[in-house]
Amino acid sequence: MTDASPEQRTALVLASLGMLEEPVVQFSARPGRVSIVHGTSAEVVWADELGLEKTSTCQFASNLNMSPVAGDWVSVRDGNVVEVSARRTTLRRPRPRGGTMQSLAANVDVVLVVVPIDRDLNLLMLERLAVMAWDSGARPVVVLSKSDGSTDVPERIIATKDAVPGVEVLSTSTTSGHGIEELRKLLHHGVSAVMLGASGAGKTSLLNAIEGTSEATRSVSRGGEGRHATSTRRLYRLSSGGVLLDIPGIRLLDLTIGQSGFEEAFADIVTLAQSCRFGDCAHDGDEGCAVERAVDEGRLAERRLLSWRRIRADLAIRDARERDDPATRSQTGSRPRRGRRRGP
Ligand SMILES: Nc1nc2c(ncn2[C@@H]2O[C@H](COP(=O)(O)OP(=O)(O)OP(=O)(O)O)[C@@H](O)[C@H]2O)c(=O)[nH]1
Ligand SMILES: [Mg+2]
Ligand SMILES: [Zn+2]
Incomplete structure (x- = not known):
């Protein structure tokens, strides 16, 4: 590895931290990944200018774009975390x-x-x-x-x-x-x-x-x-x-619940619901409900529908809370939502 360039060595460090392809993430300084967060500092494994791996406790720059968590890709300059890269999943x-x-x-x-x-x-x-x-x-x-x-x-x-x-x-x-x-x-x-x-x-x-x-x-x-x-x-x-x-x-x-996760977890119900008469069917005694019909005909376990109702009720409570407090709105979001959204 003696004749590897600093760039090649950096790529190897990043690969060992879980980044196989480049450039999925943009860095504005030396690249690294957060392994633990302690309040206003974090332990970061990063690659220096020579592409050598370092593990350092880094302070957060005062104008940092978001609070780092374990698993974040970050840019390190002068021993500080100066930028948190956009997250792929959270x-x-x-x-x-x-x-x-x-x-x-x-x-x-x-x-x-x-x-x-x-x-x-x-x-x-x-x-x-x-x-x-x-x-x-x-x-x-x-x-x-x-x-x-x-x-x-x-x-x-x-x-x-x-x-x-x-x-x-x-x-x-x-x-x-x-x-x-x-x-x-x-x-x-x-x-x-x-x-x-x-x-x-x-x-x-x-x-x-x-x-x-x-x-x-x-x-x-x-x-x-x-x-x-x-x-x-x-x-x-x-x-x-x-x-x-x-x-x-x-x-x-x-336990948090969010709309996209809810739809993924209940993809069977989302599919059946496409045949409900009303777009905002609550699958709870509504006229022309295809989901309840599937339960009656033994095509869907009743327990599934009961879980769906319970989790949807929780989700509604949380949505209402978030509407009152815009700061809590989701900041993830590159992932496309599958299935239909609730309501017309
Ligand atoms: N019999 C048996 N016991 C297990 C097994 N895995 C874990 N345990 C026991 O379960 C207990 C809890 O295990 P932990 O690994 O500390 O659980 P944890 O999920 O990390 O818990 P937190 O760190 O508190 O979130 C320990 O006493 C383990 O020895 C297993 O496969 N079989
Ligand atoms: Mg544990
Ligand atoms: Zn329905």
Whole structure:
């Protein structure tokens, strides 16, 4: 590598951080990627003028265009982050205290929705995590963790596929190693992924199993709801070539839902709804409703329609809140919306 040019070395550093093709992202100074954010500074892995990899704690320039999060591509000058590149995908949730949306991770290709199956499958959690994942613009993959604790893994996989149609589903066990190789294959060179799931779902354990590392995990209390073992969002470069973001557990209450993710997650209902008599059909006793007819005729599981109504009601509440507060409006958005929008 001695005769590589600074540009070639820079490209190699960026590739190891998950950027295979150029120039997907524009940089106004030295290019890098945020691995952890601490308040007004961040740990950034970047390439210097010679194309050599550096890891530095960088302060944010006062006129920075947006607040960086783990996974952001940034421009570094004189030890400061001077620009955050436009995001391709953004995993977001409403802030715990209400109001604006909080970005959790940027520029991921895959969202691993981690749901444990050592107890009853939490379908509500699964569905909402999947909607949040779709909403990010990245591809969701469901990881049914702790498969060693389940006696009917194939059945759980079928139930999951029914709840989130069209999404790839894997099952894993960090004690037996089941499914870990499959996960490694998914996280190959050029892929950036984030793990999304409740506290105690086994996210950090998966990272440790993939890498043979020993990041802190914590046992789950008997009630099932683990206390947070992971407290920061951090990006890891994997030996399989991919990049993985470990984030603290998310609570059911915090799950965001957005219009595009909603439509992706309920594409079956969106399709059926094209035959409803009214464009703004609520599929709830409305005249000429094709979705309810499909339920009656056994072509659609009633549970799907019930979930659709529940999530749509939440979405309506959030939309109303956002209309009151323009600052909370979505800033993502290069991804085209599929399907019909609600209402005429
Ligand atoms: N039996 C079994 N236990 C597991 C498995 N994966 C994780 N665990 C246990 O589940 C507990 C929680 O795991 P963590 O990896 O800390 O969960 P987490 O999702 O990172 O939790 P937060 O960081 O709080 O969000 C730990 O006690 C793990 O040992 C598994 O595949 N099988
Ligand atoms: Mg963790
Ligand atoms: Zn209808």
